[in-house]
């Protein structure tokens with residue numbers, strides 16, 4: 001289990017960016033975090049595998065604090081973090097070298113590294129460009145490689161920090177499917193500005209000004225659009241539309257997906 | 269400028285293209301050093317023939333060879349001019365203001381041929397090796413210096429990341445320039461100074477951007493378990509086969525012939 005226990009964090013010592021944050025993530029769970037720009041989402045991502053350490057409270061991996069040096073090192077491999085812009089994550093000059101990077105840091109043998117690279121590239125369908133420099137790939141392919149570079153380390157928990165924000169709808173769907181696939185036996189912490197991507201969540205955490213202001217199921221969270229607007233959550237068009245149609249009895253099920261709303265309307 | 273390629277790699281697969289990049293770098297480096305030990309003009313000419321032979325062997329186009337001389341043509345003429353007219357010695361031609369000496373003449377021929385061979389050698393390396401392989405090869409070349417506590421891994425990582433950033437920064441420069449042009453910036457008119465100054469609004473955001481990227485990259489690296497100076501394994505090993513052995517033997521024979529020539533004509 002990955003657990004935030006009363007975590008408060010400040011970058012400069014007096015301005016608290018996160019305040020008393022508590023939540024947990026089990027393997028197989030999908031937890032989303034939404035919130036306006038600057039609410040502290042990325043800071044949570046950086047705390048999750050010990051890139052940053054909290055001044056108050058603790059982040060625990062299976063009960064042990066990431067403030068412990070050995071646990072912190074372990075957390076780098078057990079908790080993967082994938083960031084928004086794949087271009088700023090590539091280390092290797094070819095895709096293959098980039099996949100190898102984390103495994104080299106683990107100190108693995110090259111035969112083992114090779115078999116792991118083969119396995120993950122087969123699974124994510126990136127085998128055909130293993131020998132390409134990442135700069136030649138499309139946006140979707142780049143993000144897939146960034147995903148693979150972290151997943152190849154076989155983490156138990158993966159944090160996704162706005163990984164679809166630079167992608168077109170088709171690639172966004174593809175990446176999201178891959179994430180759902182790996183979610184089966186891994187815990188996923190999914191940070192996003194897109195409500196429709198959170199529909200698979202077991203829980204959604206709403207962040208505002210460094211506080212967790214609400215936690216709930218996708219329906220519980222998005223049906224209260226007035227509250228969400230009051231804490232500056234954006235992209236609420238579908239939620240508002242869906243809520244109004246539901247109130248007027250025009251649809252039966254609350255939905256964040258426009259196509260699904262239209263389908264329901266057409267059925268009635 | 270969406271896709272940017274480094275160097276002038278030409279996509280054909282010949283013996284020289286397929287050669288282990290580490291060995292290729294070592295051999296070219298060896299040939300460069302060898303070049304500076306030669307004394308007779310005969311040996312130099314033989315070396316030149318050898319260089320031309322390698323170019324033919326690598327199926328490189330004649331046009332690209334010629335264009336590879338463009339950057340050094342000025343340097344070549346400049347040194348030739350000085351050597352030719354300002355070397356003291358026995359005068360063979362007196363043009364009143366300028367005097368050509370025997371020593372100057374032979375010295376300038378030596379220098380010209382050396383520069384030409386040097387250019388051919390570097391051209392051979394960069395046009396038969398991808399940037400990727402160059403970086404990997406370079407890493408292996410400096411690997412032995414590890415015993416002197418030289419930060420080999422860090423340096424090669426730095427090189428590979430820099431290569432990674434070059435195309436991205438070019439794309440970014442392109443984007444910034446277009447944005448500035450849309451706001452009326454002019455990069456094409458005016459004298460050299462004016463034009464250089466008009467690039468300032470491009471360079472500054474580019475540098476800031478690069479710092480921001482570097483910061484994010486450092487975080488991504490640390491996030492995948494990288495700790496500077498910590499022991500890590502290495503996935504890349506270079507293959508060493510029949511071709512590589514052949515290349516070494518080939519170069520050894522060439523060296524032998526060179527020394528024989530030097531012996532005969534010295």
Ligand SMILES: Nc1ncnc2c1ncn2[C@@H]1O[C@H](COP(=O)(O)OP(=O)(O)OP(=O)(O)O)[C@@H](O)[C@H]1O
Nearest residue numbers: 011012017035036037038039040041042043044162
């Ligand atoms: N390296 C840093 N140093 C100082 N302050 C920072 C740093 N990174 C972020 N902050 C500040 O911390 C606050 C939270 O930032 P964070 O990046 O976690 O927000 P976010 O929710 O991810 O926002 P966004 O949606 O824009 O990605 C912001 O006020 C930001 O200015």
Ligand SMILES: [Mg+2]
Nearest residue numbers: 041042043161
């Ligand atoms: Mg963020």
